[in-house]
Amino acid sequence: MATTGAAEPLNLLEGLIARARRLGADAADAVLLKSSALDAGCRLGEPEELTRAESRDLGLRVFVGARQANVSTTDLSESALAPLAERAIAMARAVPEDPYAGLADPARLARDWPSLDLADAGEPGPDDLMERALAAEDAARAVAGVSNSEGAGAGWGRSEAMLVTSDGFAGGYASSRYSVSAAALAGEGTAMERDYWWSSAVHEADLEDPAAVGRRAGERAVRRLGARKAQSGQVPVLYDPRVAGGLLSHLAGAISGPSISRGTSFLKDALETAVFAPGITVVDDPHRTRGLRSRPFDGEGVATERRAIVADGVLQTWLLDSRSARQLGLASTGHATRGTGGPPSPTCSNLWLEPGVDSAEALIGGVESGLYVTELIGMGVNQVTGDYSRGAAGFWIEKGEIAYPVSEVTVAGSLKEMFRQLTPASDLVFRYGVDSPTVRIDGMTVAGR
DSSP states (O other): OOOOSOHHHHHHHHHHHHHHHHTTOSEEEEEEEEEEEEEEEEETTEEEEEEEEEEEEEEEEEEETTEEEEEEESOOSHHHHTTHHHHHHHHHHHSOOOTTOOOOOGGGBOSOOOOOOOOOSOOOOHHHHHHHHHHHHHHHHTSTTEEEEEEEEEEEEEEEEEEEETTSOEEEEEEEEEEEEEEEEESSGGGOEEEEEEEEESSGGGSOOHHHHHHHHHHHHHHTTTOBOOOOEEEEEEEOHHHHHHHHHHHHHHTBHHHHHHTOSTTTTOTTSBOSOTTOOEEEOTTOTTOTTOOSBOTTSBBOOOEEEEETTEEOOOBOOHHHHHHHTOOOOSOEEOOSSSOOEEOOSSEEEOOOSSOHHHHHHTOSEEEEEEEEESOOBOTTTOEEEEEEEEEEEETTEEEEEEEEEEEEEEHHHHHHHEEEOSOOOOOSSEEOOOEEEEEEEEEOO
């Protein structure tokens, strides 16, 4: 079994679980999360902030019969840890029984896992990060038409997660994250427009050049100058890749085990039925090398694997942790995530929509009149009914070409219908952890003037 991190933290967790068992717990698990982060920011060519944060959090979950309780602490001294198990067991004995609570099925626990190259060995200094932030902002401000800056930033972080269960699982892994971002303003007075760009990567070598990030932010802001409201009506709507991933996030929320078990999802009866058009594939892959959301095992120690969430338009699976799986009479799909303050819950890993055949330009070229969305505002999505309504900005399409920028519009529809009408372009780039190419959705309602 492969592990990262020192043996001492794992021994600490094993000792805590052993203590809980001696005090009367039937089962237990413990997690230790450690993180370090360094962030630098600047505005108008001057350093503005430099922050560093470090944390260590420990969580213990105990089971007494069908009752469970969670306790957590940031104090890892012996005097703080000694009474932790006793308090957890006392809490468990005081709460109602939960027939679905329990550790993961031992048969599904990971025994070994691949190396995913998730931790860069380097650590940039404060001066290095500030230099990146300044380079990004300088490039944004150098774009013709940019009149002001909201600033730029660069960051680094490293985290370690270690999990031990009373069923014999013990493992941990480390991950790193680098980022650079910039936000620019174009125009003057009430006609000003704002836009931004950023890059994030597990390894420093994969991070986009800060100057390229800044230029992209500046160019996007200038491109939005002269925005106006669009004509209201039912038209094709195209989603830029920067916002199209949000549609996949709505899908992931709708197929999360707790939503399905409670009957609070618009897709509660959709398993093994056509949710998208034929040919559409949505992939969840926790084993993507250097993936922003990769993980060798899930928050309960269950083995993870690449899955086609949607294959040829048909929904293949829910996203399940052990508890929601038991409620549905199924097995965990290895999607549990875990903090220190509560029980696990399911979520996706690296999620993406497979690209289509036609280019984004070809999808735009087939639109007589429609909207190309580059920014979404608000949270007007009902996961129970699938009703969808978001504020939006972007560009109006006329006769297959981008005509002019638009703002203060609303796009609305039903997620069920939107999924069925969705056509992906061929321009998929892995950038966010939840990724999509440009997509076109016909028949949406746009409310403008």
